[in-house]
Structures are given as C-alpha cells and as structure tokens.
Amino acid sequence: MPDYLTGFGNHCSSEAVPGALPQGRNSPQRPAFGLYAEQLSGTAFTAPRAQNLRSWLYRLRPSGGHGSYAPYDGAPGFQVDAEGEPLAPNRFRWSPLAMDDVDADLIDGLTRMASNRDPGAMDGVTVHIYRANRDMARRAFFNADAEMLFVPQQGRLRLLTELGILDLSPGEIGLVPRGVRFRAELPDGSARGYVGENHGTHFRLPDLGPIGSNGLANPRDFLTPCAWFEDRDEPFDLIQKFRGRLWVARLDHSPLDVVAWHGNLAPWKYDLARFNTIGTVSFDHPDPSIFTVVTAPSDTPGVANCDFVIFPPRWMVAEDTFRPPWFHRNVMSECMGLIHGAYDAKADGFAPGALSIHNLMSSHGPDVASWTAATEASLAPHKIEGTMAFMFESRWPFIPAAQALSLPELQPDYDACWQGFPKARLPI
Numbered sequence: 001m002p003d004y005l006t007g008f009g010n011h012c013s014s015e016a017v018p019g020a021l022p023q024g025r026n027s028p029q030r031p032a033f034g035l036y037a038e039q040l041s042g043t044a045f046t047a048p049r050a051q052n053l054r055s056w057l058y059r060l061r062p063s064g065g066h067g068s069y070a071p072y073d074g075a076p077g078f079q080v081d082a083e084g085e086p087l088a089p090n091r092f093r094w095s096p097l098a099m100d101d102v103d104a105d106l107i108d109g110l111t112r113m114a115s116n117r118d119p120g121a122m123d124g125v126t127v128h129i130y131r132a133n134r135d136m137a138r139r140a141f142f143n144a145d146a147e148m149l150f151v152p153q154q155g156r157l158r159l160l161t162e163l164g165i166l167d168l169s170p171g172e173i174g175l176v177p178r179g180v181r182f183r184a185e186l187p188d189g190s191a192r193g194y195v196g197e198n199h200g201t202h203f204r205l206p207d208l209g210p211i212g213s214n215g216l217a218n219p220r221d222f223l224t225p226c227a228w229f230e231d232r233d234e235p236f237d238l239i240q241k242f243r244g245r246l247w248v249a250r251l252d253h254s255p256l257d258v259v260a261w262h263g264n265l266a267p268w269k270y271d272l273a274r275f276n277t278i279g280t281v282s283f284d285h286p287d288p289s290i291f292t293v294v295t296a297p298s299d300t301p302g303v304a305n306c307d308f309v310i311f312p313p314r315w316m317v318a319e320d321t322f323r324p325p326w327f328h329r330n331v332m333s334e335c336m337g338l339i340h341g342a343y344d345a346k347a348d349g350f351a352p353g354a355l356s357i358h359n360l361m362s363s364h365g366p367d368v369a370s371w372t373a374a375t376e377a378s379l380a381p382h383k384i385e386g387t388m389a390f391m392f393e394s395r396w397p398f399i400p401a402a403q404a405l406s407l408p409e410l411q412p413d414y415d416a417c418w419q420g421f422p423k424a425r426l427p428i
C-alpha cells in the first residue's frame, strides 16, 4: 500500500531511502549516494508566490538520458487530428464505450472525445475516455500539453509516477502534473474511466466566499504520494504528448527513479465521498458552482478554463421548488460523465460510463421523464443516494473529436430528451 502525505498545495518532503533528501539546500555539489538533483517547474519561475509550483527531484540518473523522439503511432485515439468542421451546435451524448474488444494499456486505450483550444497553446481542456486491460510494463508516459485529471469509473487504476504511487478506485480522482512521468497498472485486470487534460493553469481549490473557511473539498483530504522509485536497468519506451501528438524515445532504464523529492508540484488524489456538499435549506435549486471540487482559472476572474464539478449524494429539502437541474442555456460549456448510479436530470440514457456535451447556449436540462416525476413528486425531504456524476465546465466550447462522432455509442436520438413537453396553458 502506498503511503500518502496530506493537504493541498503543501510544500512536502519525502525520501524512499533515508538520507537521500538534501538538508538545507536544493542542489548540493554532491547529493547523497551520487543522486542527481533536478528541478521540475509547474509555473514560470517568476509566477507569484501563491501560485508558484515546483519540486526538486533526486534521482538515479538525470531525466535527460534518452535519444531523440520519433512519432508514436500506437495510440491513434489519444492524439489530436484535424477536426470535422463546421461543427453543428448540437447536444451530444455517448453511451458507455464498449469494453469487449479492448486490448490496450492506459495510453493506447485512450479515446479522445472532445477538445477546446489548441493543446499546445497552454489553454483549454481535452476530455478522453480510457479503456484498458494491460499494464504498462516497460513503458512510461508524460504529458507536456497538460496536467491530467483521472476519473476512474470501472476498475482500479494504479498510477506509478516519478513522485510516488497513486492508487485510485472509482469514486476517487487523481491528478498527475504536467511533465511528471508515470506508468499505469490495472489491479482488477481491466479499467474504464475519464481523463480531463487541463492545458491551462493548475487546478486549485475554489475560493469559498461567503461559505467561509470550511466546506466543499477540504484541503486535508487531498493525498500526495510519498517518494517511491524502481531501479530497473532494462529497455523502456518513454512516450511523450507534445502539441497534441505522441512521440516515443528509448531508454535503457526505468525513468521512474526518483528516490526523494521535495516541493509543492506533485500528484494528488481525492476521495469524492469526502466532499462536504452544500445546498439549499429553503427553496430553489442553486447554481452547480457550489459543487466545484477544483477549478483551473483563466485570466478572467470567475471565468474558469475548467471547473471540475460533482453531483454527489445529498439531501433534497427545498420547498415549493422544482428540485432537479432546471432548464437552462449557459454561456459556459459543459461536458458530463457518470461514475455510478443515476443522474437526477436524466431518467434514461445516461448510464455510468456515458458522456454528454452541452455547449454554450444549447438548451438543456431535465428530460421529459425527470421533469414529469419532479413536477409531480411530494416534496418531503428526500436523499439522493448511490450516485456520482461530474462535469468539466469550461469557458471554451467542446469540439467533439471526429473519431468520437463516428463511434457506434454516439446516441442518434439525444434531442428526443426534450421532445413531448406539454405546452403551458394560459387563462383565456
């Protein structure tokens, strides 16, 4: 079992071998045991202190010991291709992608579903679904384009990163920072889930405003792995994502050889069951921003490049209120998934593993069946249980990948959700 340090954005220190971490300086002339000191930065050197992220890694070899990168064609589904334009401003929904014909590791088993912005432009978000049944044995990956937020939906996912091991189960999320090398194992033999690539500034905890100093995701529930390394002198492929494409270089050893590290740029995981959910105790359905777990701000205050929002179990007590999500058209764009259970705005067609996209100004909200049930329900206190939906919400519209639009799981009749509402009757 991996060990974890607690807290969000803390300056951590960890060593897998006692004495490996230098004391009192970052880069001594001769680090202990002949280790190599290397800085990994997550922000510009001159970023304000409150946002500045970097870590110091002490490793068996410097990370640069690889040859030149050649194109990697093994994971065509993960890469960015020319998109089909013009994109119809439709609502999109995919049923869970089938697992039967899967024969891939995490990287080869990624299917890019939607992107916004140019992945090399340090802005926007890309959403993928992964389906895998093989461990990455002698392959490691890192992403120059984005930090990666993993949302397991089926099966556990073990991310063995340069800075330690994240063991993720469905219901937990895990973040691997830009540039951090990792490989993935599947303790249950196969796994499916979602990945959000955040190309912009880092996910952080949202401000709480009038909520006060506690609530939503509490910092101490974020877990950062302790230092871990593998000493393997054998051929390794190092795959890198750079400007939307994949590249591979050869190493003669595992690049996961960081014996000790310190700093505040590090992987983390979070159990969504720890989320302190806040809602109305009077009337009206509040905006879903109260369910924000982490947010990646843009340059415009309050307008996120990407919010990660969940719809967790919670008590519904609002009086004289239509309790599920209302009908709406938003200026922000929404990409939703479901980890388990049912979502209260969609009675049908949105199964665990599914994905939907509601771009800006597209009319959406409850389907007819959910609307009918909620309109007729008695408004006794009621607990929504056994569910966990989530949403990547972005200021940029999501452009479905051409490959996603030709998947058999794309639902041809999604618009039918909003057909058949009875017309309102005015008094004559």
Ligand SMILES: O=C(O)Cc1cc(O)ccc1O
Residues within 6 Å of the ligand: 285, 286, 287, 288, 324, 325, 326, 328, 330, 334, 345, 358, 364, 365, 391
């Ligand atoms: O569209 C959705 O289902 C997500 C959503 C939920 C909610 O409670 C309010 C607005 C919103 O976009």
Ligand SMILES: [Fe+2]
Residues within 6 Å of the ligand: 328, 330, 334, 358, 364, 365
């Ligand atoms: Fe919405």
